[in-house]
Amino acid sequence: MRILVIYDTVSGxxxxxxxxxxxxxxxxxxxxSCRRQSVSxxxxxxxxxxxxxxxxxxWGRAPFRFNTLLRNALKDAGNDHAFVAFDTRYEKVHSGAADRIHQLMVKEGLRPLMAPxxxxxxxNQLRQGEEERARELGRTIASLL
Ligand SMILES: Cc1cc2nc3c(=O)[nH]c(=O)nc-3n(C[C@H](O)[C@H](O)[C@H](O)COP(=O)(O)O)c2cc1C
Known part of the structure; x- marks a missing residue:
């Protein structure tokens, strides 16, 4: 399947x-296709x-520039797509960027493959074990296609 992995990042x-x-x-x-916001x-x-x-x-959401890209993409590419939203964050307690992106995509009619x-x-670094969790997520997504 063709898949776009699209992300924003400041510190990598x-x-x-x-x-x-x-x-x-x-x-x-x-x-x-794995693309960074700044070049996509x-x-x-x-x-x-x-x-x-x-x-x-x-501040509990995606950076403004990334939201703008996603909203423009929705306008141009329509809603006939499935999606998975993920974020990185410091704290577990409140909702983060992925929750907001997930809500936006569902509101626009896209089909979520899983929860945020x-x-x-x-x-300033990924917690130990998170890289393996990322690989697991990739494999899980692949198994759902
Ligand atoms: C301006 C700014 C605001 C942030 N706000 C939050 C926040 O509201 N909640 C949180 O858990 N982490 C927050 N963080 C931590 C970032 O989520 C964390 O640095 C990010 O996962 C790093 O991703 P990156 O290395 O891809 O840039 C904030 C970081 C910055 C720089």
């Missing part, structure tokens, strides 16, 4: 998770059946 943690998910999806035989546009989303969307959590996923950052 969300990028690392996105790349590991993408690696597992490729290993399962999918055609994966609405055209990357067009005609791709599954979007895997990853964002750092900034999150990965924990401590200091």
């Amino acid at each position: 943690n969300t990028e690392r998770i996105a790349q590991l998910i993408a690696e597992e999806l490729v290993a399962s035989g999918n055609e994966v 546009g609405e055209e990357d989303f067009m005609g791709v059946p599954l979007w895997v969307i990853g964002s750092p959590t900034h 996923q999150f990965f924990m950052v401590e200091g």
Whole structure:
């Protein structure tokens, strides 16, 4: 299946998770495009059946620039897509970027493959074990296709 893994990142943690998910999806035989917000546009989303969307959590939500890209993509590429939203965050207690992105996509009529996923950052690094969890998520997504 063609899959877009689209992510934003400031210090690289969300990028690392996105790349590991993408690696597992490729290993399962999918055609994966893994793109960073700063170098992507609405055209990357067009005609791709599954979007895997990853964002750092900034004040409980995705960075404004990433939200803008996602909203523009929805406008141009329509809602006939499945999606998975994940985020990175410091705290487990409140909702993060993935919850907001998930809500937006569902509201727009896209089909969620699973509940929002999150990965924990401590200091400025991924918590131990999160990289393996990212690989597991990639394999789980592949098993659902
Ligand atoms: C401006 C800013 C706001 C943040 N707000 C939150 C927040 O509301 N909740 C949280 O859990 N983490 C918050 N964080 C921590 C980020 O989620 C964490 O640094 C992020 O996962 C790093 O991802 P990246 O390495 O891909 O940039 C914030 C970080 C920054 C820089």
